[in-house]
Amino acid sequence: MISHSIERKQWHLVDFALRSVRPLGFIAFMLGALSLLGYALGIDVLYRPVDDGPATHPLTALTTMLMGCGMVTSASPLPLLRRLSPCFLLALVVTCLRLFEVAYDISLVSRFMPFRQVVVEELQQGKSNSMGFNTAAMFFLAALSALFAGVRWSNLAQLFASIALCFPLVAFVGYIYGQRDFYGQMSLITATFGLIVIIGILFSTANYGALRAMLSPYLSGTIARLQSILGTIFPYSLGFALSTATATLSGKVLAVYVILTSWFIVLMVGVAAIYQEQIDQQRRRLTRRLSDVAALDELTDLPNRRKFHDFIGQKISDNVQHWLLLIDIDHFKRVNDTAGHDVGDRVLQAVATELARRCASDELVARVGGEEFAVVLPHCSQGRAWQLAETIRESVMALTIPEWTQPHGILTVSIGLVNNNGDLELTESYRKADKALYAAKRGGRNRCCMSEELETASQRAVGQEVSA
Known part of the structure; x- marks a missing residue:
C-alpha cells in the first residue's frame, strides 16, 4: 500500500556535493600531474605562477595527486577502498615526514622526491621552492580528515577539514593584500590545490x-x-x-x-x-x-476519501494511465443488523487488511464510504487489474471472521473496474466504476464487472435495435 505522508523536500545541495567529490578529486589529480609535467618539460609557469614567487614543490604536487586519487576511489564499490583509501594513508605519511623534516631540519622524504635536481638548482639561484610547514600541515590535516570521513567520523572530519581550510584562505588573503609574509612558501597554485582537495573532502561528508x-x-x-x-x-x-x-x-x-x-x-x-x-x-x-x-480512516487505518481524491486526482493531472476498482461488501447492512456494529467493524477491518495485503507499494487502497473501498492501480494492464479483482474477491470469500463467518456463512464483495488513460475526469471515472459495481450487484453479487464490458454490451444492443 502506498505511503500517505506529505511530500518531503529533496536535498539537492547535499546530492550535488556528494556527486562533486569524484570530479573534484579528478581535477586535483590532473592539476598535480600538470605541475609535475611542468618540471619535466621545463615550463616554470605550470608550477610557479608568479615570477620570483613561491613554486609548487614536487612533493606538494605528488601529495595533491594522492589526495585526488583518494577522492576518486572513495566512491569505489569495494569497501576497503571506499572506507580507508591507501592514497589518503600514503599522503598522511608523506606530509607527516615532511613536518618532521621542517621541525628538526632533517632529510626523510625529500631525498626520494621526483625532480630533486631541478629543485636544488632553483634554490641555488635564490628562488623559493619548498613544501613549507603550512603546506605540509594543510595536507596532513586534509588527509586526516579524509580518513575520519572514511570511517564515518564525520564531525571530526569536518572539524579537521575546516582547520585545514584556513591555510589556503590565509595564503589567498596574503596574495590579495600583497603580504608576502602571510603566504610564505605557499604558491598560488598550491593554495588552489589545497582549496579543491579540502572542499572535496568536506563534500564527502555532506550528508x-x-x-x-x-x-x-x-x-x-x-x-x-x-x-x-x-x-x-x-x-x-x-x-x-x-x-x-x-x-x-x-x-x-x-x-x-x-x-x-x-x-x-x-x-x-x-x-x-x-x-x-x-x-x-x-x-x-x-x-x-x-x-x-x-488522511487516514480511523477504523481501518487506510487512506480516507480525501487522500483517495488527492492521489487519483494527481494521476489524472499527470495523464498517468491507471485502473480504478470500487469494492463494496455485499449485504453489509445485514451484518450490522444481525451481529451488531462491533462485528461490522471487525468485518471492515478484516477486508481492509486483506486489500492492503494484496496491493503493491505504488498502489493505493482507500476506504471511500461506509462499506465501500477503492483501489487505484497506476501503470496497470487490463489483465493484471482483472486478475487482482478476482484475487480480492476470492480472498475475501476465504476470510474467517469471528462471530460472523462461522454462524452466518462466507463474506462476499462485488467489484467494478474502469480504465482511465488520464483523459477522464475523476467524477466521470468514478461514475463508470460505480456503474460497473452496481452491474455486478444486479448480476447476483460476488462477482467482478468491467466498465468496458458494459459499454460494449450497450453498443451491441443499440446496433441490434438499429438493424431491427
Whole structure:
C-alpha cells in the first residue's frame, strides 16, 4: 500500500556535493600531474605562477595527486577502498615526514622526491621552492580528515577539514593584500590545490553534521548558507578596503583578523544550524504525523476519501494511465443488523487488511464510504487489474471472521473496474466504476464487472435495435 505522508523536500545541495567529490578529486589529480609535467618539460609557469614567487614543490604536487586519487576511489564499490583509501594513508605519511623534516631540519622524504635536481638548482639561484610547514600541515590535516570521513567520523572530519581550510584562505588573503609574509612558501597554485582537495573532502561528508544542516533545503539551511556567505564576504571586503585605504595598518594583523573572524562566523553558523535543524526536524515530523492522521480512516487505518481524491486526482493531472476498482461488501447492512456494529467493524477491518495485503507499494487502497473501498492501480494492464479483482474477491470469500463467518456463512464483495488513460475526469471515472459495481450487484453479487464490458454490451444492443 502506498505511503500517505506529505511530500518531503529533496536535498539537492547535499546530492550535488556528494556527486562533486569524484570530479573534484579528478581535477586535483590532473592539476598535480600538470605541475609535475611542468618540471619535466621545463615550463616554470605550470608550477610557479608568479615570477620570483613561491613554486609548487614536487612533493606538494605528488601529495595533491594522492589526495585526488583518494577522492576518486572513495566512491569505489569495494569497501576497503571506499572506507580507508591507501592514497589518503600514503599522503598522511608523506606530509607527516615532511613536518618532521621542517621541525628538526632533517632529510626523510625529500631525498626520494621526483625532480630533486631541478629543485636544488632553483634554490641555488635564490628562488623559493619548498613544501613549507603550512603546506605540509594543510595536507596532513586534509588527509586526516579524509580518513575520519572514511570511517564515518564525520564531525571530526569536518572539524579537521575546516582547520585545514584556513591555510589556503590565509595564503589567498596574503596574495590579495600583497603580504608576502602571510603566504610564505605557499604558491598560488598550491593554495588552489589545497582549496579543491579540502572542499572535496568536506563534500564527502555532506550528508552528516553541520554541513548537512547548512545544505538543508529547509529554512534553517537557507539561513545558514546566507549567514556563511555574508560572514565570509563582508570581513574580506572590509579588510581589503582598510588595507588599501590605511597605509599604517598592519596587513598581517588585518589578515589574521579577517581569517579568524570568517572562520569563527562560519563555525558558529554551522553549530547553530545543527540545533536549528534538529528543532525543524521535530516540527516536520509532527506536521507529517498530523497530515497522516488527517488522511487516514480511523477504523481501518487506510487512506480516507480525501487522500483517495488527492492521489487519483494527481494521476489524472499527470495523464498517468491507471485502473480504478470500487469494492463494496455485499449485504453489509445485514451484518450490522444481525451481529451488531462491533462485528461490522471487525468485518471492515478484516477486508481492509486483506486489500492492503494484496496491493503493491505504488498502489493505493482507500476506504471511500461506509462499506465501500477503492483501489487505484497506476501503470496497470487490463489483465493484471482483472486478475487482482478476482484475487480480492476470492480472498475475501476465504476470510474467517469471528462471530460472523462461522454462524452466518462466507463474506462476499462485488467489484467494478474502469480504465482511465488520464483523459477522464475523476467524477466521470468514478461514475463508470460505480456503474460497473452496481452491474455486478444486479448480476447476483460476488462477482467482478468491467466498465468496458458494459459499454460494449450497450453498443451491441443499440446496433441490434438499429438493424431491427
